[in-house]
Amino acid sequence: MTIAEQLAEFASRASYEVLSERARQQIKLLVLDTIGCAIGSLAAEPIRHLRDQTEDFGGRGVSTLIGGGRTAPDRAAFYNGALVRYLDFNDSYMGAAGTSHPSDNLAPVLAAAEYADASGRDLMAALALAYQVQCRMCDVAHTEKRGFDQPTAGAYAVAAGASRALGLEPARAAHAIAISGASNNPLFVTRTGNISHWKGFAYAHGALSALHSTFLAMRVVTGPLTVFEGIHGLMQAVSGPFAIDWGRENLEKVLSVCVKKYNAGVHSQTAIEAALELREEGGFSAGEIERVEVELYERAYNIMGGGEYGGKHEIQNKETADHSLPYVVAAALLDGQVMPPQYEMERILSGDVQALLRRVGVAKSADLTQRYPAESPVRMRIALKGGAVHQKEKPHYEGFFARPMRWETVVRKFEALAAPHADPSLRQGIADACARLEAIRARDLTELLARVKTPKK
Secondary structure (H helix, E strand, O other), X not given: OOHHHHHHHHHXXXXXXXXXXXXXXXXXHHHHHHHHHHHHOOOOHHHHHHHHHHHHHOOOOOEEOOOOOEEOHHHHHHHHHHHHHHOOOOOEEEOOXXXXXXXXXXXXXXXXXXXXOOEHHHHHHHHHHHHHHHXXXXXXXXXXXXXXXXXXXXXXXXXXXXXXXXXXXXXXXXXXXXXXXXXXXXXXXHHOOOOOXXXXXXXXXXXXXXXXXXXXXXXXXXXXXXXXXXXXXXXHHHHOOOOXXXXXXXOOHHHHOEOOOOOOOHHHHHXXXXXXXXXXXXXXXXXXXXXXXXXXXXXXXXXXXXXXXXXXXXXXXXXXXXXXXHHHXXXXXXXXXXXXXXXXXXXXXXXXXXXXXXXXXXEEOHHHHHHOOOOOOEXXXXXXXXXXXXXXXXXXXXXXXXXXXXXXXXXXXXXXXXXXXXXXXXXXXXXXXHHOHHHOEHHHHHXXXXXXXXXXO
């Protein structure tokens, strides 16, 4: 069999029964966290533009939009997926070869599950499968360093997960994987330099294409089954060679996923926690700070610290701010938190944060790099104008897979993000549905999400 056919066979075997109890509980937690991030994005101006286009081009209304309304499944994957990702507060996976946000897969898998009237157990299996495929490719497929973005692996993850949610036989799933993989190889330029709105929409767009590909394969459209290993296939043209034995894989990668404690890029989470701890322990104000020095591992330095993906001290928009280590550390030291209000334009452009972020220096450390991805380590040194120095080294943060976030903490995060758009009864209903996901149907969850309030234009 080709690799696509082997992956399709693995997808067909994915089931709730093979999930460990820890993985089952983790999936429920991740779904609630993801939904909170999606609801928290509803008021963002770029999201309103997407809503306009979705309503204009929506197609047959068979899939639910978060916040009400229905559209075609692939359009639902795009709109709901953009909601999930826009805040950049959703879960993350730190692989040896690449970073990803595997919760990006919830929107397309849920759209497929709703279309198929799938059970909650099938939804959980399909979502765990999508997480597994994406995370394993982040372990071994070097697409990022060759200039290709996260939806490259997502093309295979979404097609596999959606195929499972739709109950496609392996032959059809293999063609879904092939069509999607051959069609989605986006560029990493989306995440470099002065970052645009597209950072929050790129995976959602890939999910739209991947789900569209899966429905085409369901209708017996064929694709290039040698998409991985063939002439000018993924390995030759995009990633370089890698090996995953899909016959030996399980569905436990969900346990290696990190939940964000702060609304910022995953590679800044430990640094933000360190800054807040030093602020509390030292009892100093941000106005007393002379200089902040931060040491990071190489990937964090490149993505958020001003390394090869561009400088991080000229901050003029939300998308660049949440991927700037100097900005998020400065905001944390000034405001005592990094949440959506820290990305209002008035806050981003305010004089205090703009001045302090320029006093944050970032360097990469060889020994910290060696500790990644088993850790997400940071060293921080804060020098005050009076001469005092406060410093700290941390291996990871609350929410890192080695220090998992508790259900109760995720519920508090969900409540904070969802409160402007859902009353207490609805918030409780969504949390309860996630907690007993194996006992409901996918449509029971989407019916609750339809009741969330979309802000008026």
